[in-house]
Amino acid sequence: MGKGSGYGKVILFGEHFVVHGVPGIVSAIDSTTDAVVKKIGKGISVKDERKTAKGYSEEKRLQQLESIERMLKAMGIDPKTPLSIWIGGTLPGFSGLGASAASSVAIARAIAEELGMTMPDERINQAAYEAEKAYAGNPSGIDNTAATYGGLMWFQKNMSGGPDFVERLHTPQPVEIVIGSTGKVANTKAMVEGVAERKRKNPQKYDPLFKRAGEIAIEGRKTLEAGDLKKVGALMNENHTLLQEIEVSSRELDLLVGIARKQGAFGAKLTGGGGGGCMVALTPGRQLQEKVAKAIEQQGFEVLRTMIGVQKL
Ligand code: MEV
Numbered sequence: 293m294g295k296g297s298g299y300g301k302v303i304l305f306g307e308h309f310v311v312h313g314v315p316g317i318v319s320a321i322d323s324t325t326d327a328v329v330k331k332i333g334k335g336i337s338v339k340d341e342r343k344t345a346k347g348y349s350e351e352k353r354l355q356q357l358e359s360i361e362r363m364l365k366a367m368g369i370d371p372k373t374p375l376s377i378w379i380g381g382t383l384p385g386f387s388g389l390g391a392s393a394a395s396s397v398a399i400a401r402a403i404a405e406e407l408g409m410t411m412p413d414e415r416i417n418q419a420a421y422e423a424e425k426a427y428a429g430n431p432s433g434i435d436n437t438a439a440t441y442g443g444l445m446w447f448q449k450n451m452s453g454g455p456d457f458v459e460r461l462h463t464p465q466p467v468e469i470v471i472g473s474t475g476k477v478a479n480t481k482a483m484v485e486g487v488a489e490r491k492r493k494n495p496q497k498y499d500p501l502f503k504r505a506g507e508i509a510i511e512g513r514k515t516l517e518a519g520d521l522k523k524v525g526a527l528m529n530e531n532h533t534l535l536q537e538i539e540v541s542s543r544e545l546d547l548l549v550g551i552a553r554k555q556g557a558f559g560a561k562l563t564g565g566g567g568g569g570c571m572v573a574l575t576p577g578r579q580l581q582e583k584v585a586k587a588i589e590q591q592g593f594e595v596l597r598t599m600i601g602v603q604k605l
Pocket of ligand 1: 303306307308309310311388390428430431432433434435480484563564565
């Protein structure tokens with residue numbers, strides 16, 4: 293029996309823009325997807341026991357099978373190897389939290405252990421990146437990198453195909469956040485393709501937005517490292533406006549962002565692929581975190597109370 297885990301994540305700055313080489317900032321959260329793999333049975337079977345948004349597993353089932361096939365190829369494993377895969381863990385299957393990447397990392401680690409393969413993190417990350425292509429089409433690599441290594445990270449895709457630019461970041465102290473789920477399952481691949489197409493068709497509108505997204509990531513990094521959380525929040529708000537302009541927000545995401553800001557969150561934005569999925573609000577201190585979380589729950593949405601910048605992750 294082989295076991296493995298992968299971290300969930302929130303993107304604080306730069307989703308979608310990162311696909312095109314703009315830097316972004318991502319933080320792992322203290323929830324993981326876990327996998328157990330046994331080399332038994334016939335072909336590949338998956339038992340998925342994650343807590344998910346309604347319809348998540350059905351929407352992702354075909355992509356999940358394709359992702360495992362891609363992963364086996366990347367790991368140099370015969371696709372006919374019998375593998376019975378169980379997936380569970382504390383990370384909910386909500387769109388936007390890197391659940392697909394976390395599951396790919398968990399499965400790759402569990403398969404490697406079960407088959408007695410020595411796989412350093414770098415190779416696990418690579419296999420999960422290949423698997424992500426099934427879910428995101430043309431992924432940046434930010435989700436699988438966060439799922440593999442954890443922590444708070446600066447990420448910039450290497451557009452020439454070499455290793456991506458990844459740096460570990462540190463905040464003076466961990467900061468509370470609230471993640472609110474719209475409950476809507478989103479198709480990341482369609483969202484990523486939509487942005488690429490609109491960008492290609494309308495460079496006059498899109499180029500300045502992409503330029504500003506890069507500046508926001510740089511300012512976001514400086515202010516996070518300095519612990520200037522008011523400024524971090526203001527930049528998150530501006531990042532959300534950019535995401536609205538590239539048409540990846542939704543009515544429910546804007547509603548959650550509005551509730552969080554009204555309750556005093558320092559900033560709030562959608563996180564991940566958008567079109568549904570989740571929003572993240574910066575809520576330093578347990579009291580503010582609770583206030584924002586409760587207000588969102590009262591409107592009938594699910595929340596996760598967690599932190600960014602936690603050293604051990
Ligand atoms: C999804 O969590 C983040 C996107 O930018 C896609 C990617 O970077 O692969 C939308």
